[in-house]
Every structure is written in structure tokens, then in C-alpha cells.
Amino acid sequence: MGKEKIIEAENLFVTDIPHYEEGFNEQENTIVRLVSNHRNKKPYQVTGIQDVAADNNWKAWLYLGPILVLLVVFLIYPLVNTIFISFLNNYNYVNGTYDGFTFDNFGVIFGLTTYNGATETDFTAFAIPNTFILVFITVPLTTIIALLISVALNSIKWFKNALQVVFFLPYVTNMIAVGMVFSVIFDTNGVINYLFNLGETAWISGATRAMAFVPLIAYIVWCGLPFKILIFLSGLQGIDKQYYQAAQIDSAPHAKVLWRITVPLLSPQILYIVITSFIGAFKEYTAIVGLFNGAGTIGTKKNMYTIVYYIYDNLNTHTSFAAAAAVFLFIIIMICTWLQFKVSKRRVHY
């Protein structure tokens, strides 16, 4: 609290006290309160209670102190340290030893340098392509489906709230648990093969890489819909009805209304969704564990690797390789986000 001064009034019966108005004096940044001392019946002005300004400096740091310590230890330091580790040669995290600096960690994960006489191929053969395939299929697919469902939900009258709740359900589930449910549905004796009369087609265990992508993408889309629908619906509710009335008078076809009115007016939400789901899709991991219970569908082959899966797999055995992969992921995500902001400057209507 600021300094408080009590100024005694000259005379209680002076009616004209210009600067003794009760309330907050913005110019002087003080709170004015009229108090009276009953004994001598004189009003007082309490002034100088400043709007928390400069005085509170140290108090703010008291509130922020623990948070800053935690952030530095578990966020800022790790960020720098991971980049550092990615350049260390033969790093051992248990006792912190290493033999100088090297670019080899990046060379190893990209299969350019041999490690212990062997070439690491899983990262370039599986992790990178799988991650990119997932990103470039699931993000557009989920966004388009979510957009269509939201537009449909927004246009109907009955059961709107009930359906909204139904479409939100996948969000409040455990990724691992539902991944296991999907693996039962897509089992060789599962309901998908039965419904579509596909015999004993392998989707999960024993499946080829291409086949395994089907349940994986289905699962990721299923998980991704609710949040996007929620965002799109709140965006749609904010669009002025007049645009649609004008379109109706011009008897514009529905597809044109969707493409020319809804999509442009929803572009801020679409941008937000695309950026966040891009970042999310680059980090796919839990869906794969839930669905395949490992990194591969055939034996010990790691054909369902993603970049993040590679990071977790190598974290305590080849820490520097994991760090190099993490730095690589970080750079890719930064570039993608930057590109999307660039595009959005021209395309997004605010």
C-alpha cells in the first residue's frame, strides 16, 4: 500500500472544498476519502494511497518468485540445455560426461554418419515421413470435417445441444483407453472387417505400414474433431445473420454461401485451428501407443515411428540423438508456424 497522508481540514463548515472530493483522483493517482473525527468534528482527507504503482515492485517479485524459479528450472534451462546436449559427443546424462562438441548427432539421426559401425535408418525411413504424412493428412481432413459438422450443427433447430455434447465427448476421454478400443474395432476379427466384409484384413498387428495408417488417421481425426467443432461453433455464432439474409435474397446456392461467406468470416478461427493442430500433429505419440502398443506393427520393426516417438525411445539410451531430434522438431514447428502467420496476413479476414 502506498503512503497515506492525513490532511486535516481547516474548517468543517467550509462548504467549498474543491480537492476534497471523495473517490479516486486520477490526475494525482490517489484515493481520496473523507473521514471525520467525531471529537473535533473535522473532516480528514486520506490521500496518497497510490494505485499499486512503483511501491509494489518487491511485492510483485514475491508473488512471481516461486513461479520464476520453476519456469527457469523446468522450462528455460531445459530449452537451452537440450540444444546444448544435441551438440555433445558421447554424452552420458548419469554422470554428465562428454567428449567435446560435434555435429555428429544430427548426422547420425539422418543416417549420414555411422554410429558403432551401424547406420540409423529408422529416423529418416519412418519417423520423418510418418510424421509428415500424419500432419498433412489429418490436419486438413479434421479441419474440413469439423467445419462441415459445425455448419450443420449451427443450422439445425432440434437436438442442437444434445448433439453438441455428443460431438464433444471424444475430448473427455483417455487417449490410451480409446486407442485400445480402436485397436479392438480394427482387429482382424473386429467389427470393421465384419461390417465391410473384409475377411481377416490386418489393420493393427501384422499390418503393412500403409494399412496401419488407416486406423491411425481415423483415430486421430476422431480425437481431433471435438475441440475444432467447439471453436468453429463459437465463431459461427458470432457471424452476423445479415450476410446470410443478403445471400438468401440473391438466392445464392448453399455451397457458394459456405465458401464465400462462412469460410472467409470464420478465417480467424480456421487459422487458429490450423496452427494449433499443425503443432499438435507434429507431436503425435499417444495415439500410436494407444493403438499399436509400440512403435511397429510387424515384429520389432519400427514402422510406425514418429519424430516424438523417436525422442522418447532414445531418451535414456542415446540422449544426444534424442536431443538432436527434438531440436529438429523444434525448428520444423517454428518454420511451419512462421509460414502460416505469413500466409494468414494475406488471407485471413479479421
Place this chain on the structure above:
Amino acid sequence: MEQKQYSTFENQTFNDNIVLSIGEKGRTVEAIQRATSIRNIAGMIIVYILILFAALIIIFPFYWMVITSLKINDEITASTQTFFPSIVMWSNYIYVFNSFDFGNYMFNTIVVGIFSTAGTVLTTIAAAFAFSRLKFKGRDALFAIFLMTMMIPGEMMVISNYITVASFGWIGEGQTRIDAYLAMIVPFLVSVFYIYLLRQNFKQIPNELYLAAKVDGKSDWTFLWKVMVPLAAPTIISIVILKFMGTWNAYVWPNLITDSVEYRLISNGLRGSSFTDLEGRVQYGYQMAATVLVTVPLFLLFIFFRKYIMRGFGRAGIKG
């Protein structure tokens, strides 16, 4: 109003001579209106069919989870799939309760959930208060840095955090239950996103309330707990639920840092348990019964706190 105009029109005795028709293929107004309303109804029906179909797809995994959990294994792996269990096997649940160490995983999850949620809420409130109400040098710059850290993928931090936590002695040989809990709680006590969320909410609280409290001689601390926290309660409840759900769904980190299976959380237990019979075949009935047990608490939470969850996620976009 229209009716009235029409009748004046009628009174002018034109109605016998003039047939009012809009020049669309010579159809009358009634015909056009009928066509439009039929088209609208047909469109509505199509929209409903499509959206109900989509809803069915969304619901289906849940339905399949529940009915599979009640089937015997022969029925699950049979070539003809049934859409309702022929014999309802409640015993699957009893088996899972006894063999899958549900109670222990549940206990771990609840302990970690409570402490990390309480800790996160406290740090969030303190930071949001400092950023929204107090003035200090470099406040805006610091807040901008906070926001920028949200862009960094968590995977960048996991590696070093693992090493840090190991150097605290919380991982590795002789890890105790407390060590495991600490390793699961402490690194995630600060969430920049929640700080951002709550700060926005705190900012909406009018200055007048603060000044009134100051006039009454209340300290910042009292004001924070007596005025701001109650006013921002909906957001804080959202944060509590989101954080707790995050713990319930946490998989990667607990898996990394625990040496012993018994210290892990519910998701790890679910994926880590084998649910196989003596011949090594997966018993899907047991597996699905366990997934139902893991999913039901989340559903209950959703039913009771739907408003907060949907609003929280609406603002958020981050799970956990």
C-alpha cells in the same frame, strides 16, 4: 399487414381481371413457396441424416467399448460380430478389479492429481495477480516472454527435465513412492497457459473494487483471496478440472520416470497390463472392462462440470 394490403388490392376489383404471378416459369406465388418449403424440409432432413450419422460414428467406439467389456472372449473373436453380448459377463469387471491393480493406479493418479492441481492453481493465481494487478518494472516484457514459451514444444524440455529430475535423485536406483510422486508433480507446477487465461479474467475485474478494498485498508493479499478469487471462480474451476484431467490422461512422463510399475498412473497401468490368458491370447473383454473403468470417471466429471469443461476448452485448446 400484408393481408390487409392484399384486401385493399381486392377491393379495387382487379382480382377478377389480373392473376398475380411472378415471372418464374409462370408459377404462382403459392407454387414457388411450396417448392421452397419442400426444398428446405428436404435439405433439413438430409442435414439431420448426415449429422446423426456423424454422431453415430463418434458414439460408436464408446458403445463398442461397453459391449465388448461385457462379452466372453469367444464371442469377441468370433467371425460373426454381435452388436449386443449374448451372455452379459459382469464377471469381466470383477476379474479386472482383482487382477489389474486398479486401486493402486487410481490412488497414485489421485494423489498426483490433487497435489499438482493444487500447486498449479496456487502458482497460477499468484502469477495472474502479479501480472494483472501489480505494477513492476519489466512486467509487460516478462509477460511477453511467458507467452512466447507457449510456442515451444514440450518435447524440447522433456530430455533436460529428465536429467534434472534424475540429478535431484528422484529417478533411478532406490526410487521411493515419494520420489516418484515428486518427479511427476514438481516439473508441471507452472502452466503459462493457465496464467494467461486467469490473467485475462482478473483484468476484467473493475479497478473500483480494488480501490474500495484499499480504502478499507485491506492488503493486496486479502483482496486477492476475498475478492478476485471468488469473482474468477468459474475460470479457476475450469483450470482445476482441466489440470486434473491432464493428470488422469498423463502417459509419457510417468512412464519415463518411474522404475517400478506400482508407482505409475492409470493410463500407464492400462497400457502396461497385458490382459492375456494362459496361452498368451489377449482377453479383450478384460481389456475393455479396464478401459471402461478408466473412462467412466472422466465421463462423470464431464456430466457434472460440462459448463466449465466446455468453456475451459473453448478458451484453451490445450489438453491437460
